[in-house]
Amino acid sequence: MVPSRETSTRQRILDAALDLFGSRGVDAVSLDEIARDVGVRKQTVLYWFASKDELLDAVLEEVAADLVVVIAAAVRSADPDPLERVDAVVRAVFRPAVRRPAMLGLVRELTRLPEVHGDRLRVRVQPLVDRCVEYLEQEMDAGHLRRADARLVVGLAYATVTGIATDREVLRAVGWQPTTAGLRHLRDELRAFLRAALAPTVSA
Amino acid sequence: MVPSRETSTRQRILDAALDLFGSRGVDAVSLDEIARDVGVRKQTVLYWFASKDELLDAVLEEVAADLVVVIAAAVRSADPDPLERVDAVVRAVFRPAVRRPAMLGLVRELTRLPEVHGDRLRVRVQPLVDRCVEYLEQEMDAGHLRRADARLVVGLAYATVTGIATDREVLRAVGWQPTTAGLRHLRDELRAFLRAALAPTVSA
């Protein structure tokens, strides 16, 4: 079924679709365009994926798997300090997020698609989110993190990272330059921002 | 030129286009659909706006004006404490942002459109951003805010607010419910999050 060639046609279609769907929106990208990107005809795309919908589902499945791998790997950071742990996740997520903004862009795209597609990704990520929330609550109880609604904190932190990684327009508006140095600077400011947002407040 | 009727056809087209463009993406929405929403034929839309592009530009012009009004009004908060000032802006922005996610959704959409459209909005918002950055820097110097790159802090704060307001999918993933109480809760958590992210660090 699957050819022995490493970068099979199927996989190349998936890659191209992820980039295009994520960067320009699912509805704005035609099968013809994806096919042209891969170097085949549209009918070859439709051979591997019976419909555009099915292709989208397959792409989402892949994104879910990738996200889970990246995050889960970073969570294994050994440092017991929760702030360091969060920092490790941010550092790990930042590179792929900025290098391939289409990935998080596609996640964002879910909001404007029929619910069915969102479900596909959510069921995969849900356990990770739950474990994360549980962990944060535990550390809040221990006084290592600012007391807050852990679920919403996860959402807020995610919104911050995704927003800054995908919303090029905002960065341009504040005069940021996408150089290598600018990238590192952005990453460090993001880390400091989240660290401050999560650290326990000493005043109260 | 402009009819005396308050909600003129032109204005109703603008409103419908903003909602549809912002919530589902510019490319995914057809002129026919906008017309149907307003209750006229597509050709009436094309009578008021010579092309889809021109309609988009008009919508962006309106969004820019609205954004500037809302933010500028909130900035006039009299409280001298910068944290209170930021808080006032968040409170002011939160309601319209959540009640009409299409508005911020459209701003996010800019990233996936030709640059020309982005410029239209940027030139309008730029002065506001610059004033904001200047203000933050001044307060950082005075030790009232955490020392950081003010420009990126503006971007990060914006990303957080926009992300949490437009990314329904994320909120669903963390189990948030869009009730009235949930809304207030979300707003307060957002305020606390940003306050913590901006407050001066006492440890160092």
Added chain:
DNA sequence: ACCTCTGTCTACCACTTGGTAGAGAGACCT
């Protein structure tokens, strides 16, 4: 009564869209 201007309409067009039908080339098995 006539004219002009405004706003909405019907009719149409060239082009693109997602998708179907089926031909043909090559690899592999017997």
Added chain:
DNA sequence: AGGTCTCTCTACCAAGTGGTAGACAGAGGT
């Protein structure tokens, strides 16, 4: 050699796209 299976192709199609041309109804001015 013949047959089957995998993969990519050409040839279409119905529906929808943004946009043009122009008819028509009403209001106002003369």
